[in-house]
Amino acid sequence: MTLLHNPVIRGFAPDPSLVRVGDLYYVATSSFEWFPTIPIHRSRDLAHWEYAGHVRGAVPGDSLAGVPDSGGIWAPSLSWDGERFWMVYSVVRSVGTPYFDVDTYVSTATEAGGEWTPPRRLPSHGFDPALFHEEGRLWLLNLQNDHRPGGRRFAGIVLTELDRDTLSQVADTHLLLQHERLIEGPKLVRRDGWYHLVLAEGGTGFEHGVRVARSRGITGPYDLDDRPLLTSRDDPSLPLQKAGHGELIQTPDGDWVLSHLAARPLQTPDGPRCPLGRETAIQAVTWDEAGWPRLRHGGPQPAVEVDVPTPSAEPEPEPPPAAPDESLGWPWSTLRGYADPSWADTTSRPGWIRLTGRHGPESRWAHSLLARRITEHRAEAEVTVEASPRTFTQAAGLVLRYDSEAYLSLDLTWAEPEGEGQHGQQWRGGGRTVLSLVEREEFGTRRAAVVEVDASAPLTLGVTVEDGRARFWYVRQGVRTPVGPPLDFTRLSDDYGSKLRFTGAMAGIHAVDLVDAAFTADFTGFRLTCR
Template sequence: MTLLHNPVIRGFAPDPSMVRVDDWYYVATSSFEWFPTIPIHRSRDLAHWEYAGHVRGAVPGDSLAGVPDSGGVWAPSLSWDGERFWVTYSVVRSVGTPYFDLDTYVSTATDVAGKWTAPRRVASHGFDPALFHDEGRLWLLNLQNDHRPGGRRFAGIVMTELDRETLVPLGDTHLLLQHDRLIEGPKLLRRDGWYYLVLAEGGTGWEHGVRVARSRDLTGPYELDDRPLLTTRDDAEVPLQKAGHGELVETADGQWLLSHLTARPLHTPHGPRCTLGRETAIQRVVWDAEGWPRLAQGGWHPAVEVDVPTQPWNPQLPPASAHLDWPWSTLREYPDPSWADTTSRPGWIRLRGRQGPESRWAQSLLAQRITEHRAEAEVTVDARPRSFTQAAGLVLRYDSEAYLSLDLTWTEPEDEPQRGQQWRGGGRTVLSLVERDEEGARQVAVVDVEAQAPVTLGVTIDDAEARFWYVRDGARTPIGPPLDFSRLSDDYGSRLRFTGAMAGIHARDLVDASFTADFRGFRLVSRP
């Protein structure tokens, strides 16, 4: 047995879909507006996970330009038919409206790290699709969305048979189940003559859970279990909250596991906030005398420590790469040498400034996931901004309405007011600390720095506080007051938010995209 510690994939790894292939376990997670699309991790012992690749080409044209925050690639479902991996997912282009404006796709590969087939669009009733392979037949499950006035956005679970080669629908779409409580994220399995429908229940926030229904016939009717398989909605003190969106997987020796999402909230004066987003966890499952799945530890609350039936395994760290691969992520597109260059100045990353930090189109941003409540990031930046429209620096980002940034930029001489660029070639090179929330952006602090020298920037995160600093005369020098890092969370503000806090580097040039900034020694360390 191996003891795992949940979450097993930490920091912005939501909607896990787990599959076992021989001795390997694979998990695909949502990527939303971030690239690489659909990260996939793998493990032999369920306790230690390594990045194994991603579904490259999941988005037609490799662009999510214009997609709103927390839109993009939602809830991939990974499966294995004995010969190849299948993945189905939705690209969601509207958030917070009756219309999801989405397309559902299917892609396949013989190796998760290899070449995935070009995505093919299939019936797109709603988001959170899944595939069920049954005796050579292929079925697509989905949420049904009723966008009409008075309709229910979560109007039941539907299923359509697809031709395995063409993916064309075969026959009618079947309505499997409707329920008074919100249900989504369907997964289907067969065991002991029953078809089990595993559902996400209650929405992906504090009311989240996993509910199971079953039927003797594939197309129903399905009977709901009278109790949840997993939830924390009844106890705010459970350390792993928001537990839901599960998938049942059988081990090689006939035992059962449940992968699910969860979150580790910070308890702040404003209420609980999940800065790390939703993460991936695993539980052991047993079957009761009536044939329903139950958590091995009893009840329906997720356990932090779980014994799983595997042999310990230590993943090998990937070799250092000069390329901008994982753990780097980018917004709405892959990094491209036209704006993210690692060759012009060896040992440095050169970013060409493009649009601003609230753009949905073309940001020059590289970021990595923050995986613990205590973390530190730093980087050295070398740049020559000549206008307030040019800036480069270190950023903590959740989305376009929630970020903290410390940037090297230009401002007017001390005796001149801020009235826009005055085109006289003067001015000061400064560090500008900005915080952004739903009420807008505010400049928190400004400090003059030497115009022609690189400067090292840093931030220390301690639970809900972020303290920015820079290096002056060889010592760390604080800039501005501690800032509220908890605003960079799923739970701050009035909008739907589904991702997680990231730390990274960025550059902007709002006039002609000619300004460049060089970065060296980016370091992000997360500490339990």
């Protein structure tokens, strides 16, 4: 047996969809407003995972410009029909409204890290689509959304048969199941003559779980199990919280496992918060005498350590996927579009990344940002920056970001001479080059500190995250010099504020030029250490 330690994919990696192809396992996860779209990881033993590629071109036009925070690509579902991979997913363009404004697409590929076909639109009843392949037939599962006044946003699970070649609808859509408790994320598994409908239950927060229903016929009626397969909602002391959104698969040796999302909270005076976002975990599953799936260790609570079967053979690994650019490929991510050479340049100055400033950090369209996932509650990031801002509309620096209303940034920028108030740019020379520490949260922006610096040479900026606090610093004469007070890192989480949030904290570099979109900043030596 092999011992895995959950989460197996750490940091922002929610809604895992697990599939086995031969001796290899693949997981696809949600990317929301971030690119690359739909990251895919692979493993031979379920315990050790590596990045395997992503669905390039998942969004028509390769742009999610304008989508709200935590919009974009929700809950992709990965499947295998014996010849090729299928990826079905929804692009959600409205969050927190009766209308999700959803477009559901499907793309296929012969290799997970290879070329994916251009997306084709499918019936778009709601988010969380999945495909079920059986004896040459193709079925689309989905959540139904009733946007009307008095309607339920989670109005049941529906099933539509599609023509495999044309992807057109074959017959009427079937309503499989409605339930007074919120259910979503449907997946189908057939075993011993039963169709098992695996459902996400209770939303994506601390009430999350996995519930199973079953039927002798694919179109129902479906009967719900009287108890959850997985949940952590009854024990707030568990290290893995928010456990839910599962998928069942069988190993080559006939064992069963469940992939699911989970989160590792930090305890704060305002309650638990999960700045790392929702992560990917694996549980071992057995089947009881009545034919229902159960966690092998007993009860519905997720385990941190799980024994899974050791592969009987060690197959040759697949070749690593080719990144779009060696410097800006995974683990770098960008917002709402790929890193365009027009604003992210790795060739003009070898060993450096040159960012051209564009919109500000709250833009939904053109923010020049490169970031990486924070995977542990203790982390440190640093980077060396060289730039010469000439106005307060130009800035570049190091940022910890959750979304446009939750970020911390230490930026090299311009400010008036010391003692002079803010009156806009006066264009009379003078002014100072400063480091400005800014804290943005749902209710406004606060400048936590301003420090004058000599920017005639490259300047190293850094941040240390520990015990839920972020301490920013810069290096002066070889010594780390703190900038401002420690800031609350836990606000960069799903659980802070009043709005729906579904992603996770990132650390990265950015540049801003609100007037000319021409100011450039050079970065080198970016380092993110999580432990």
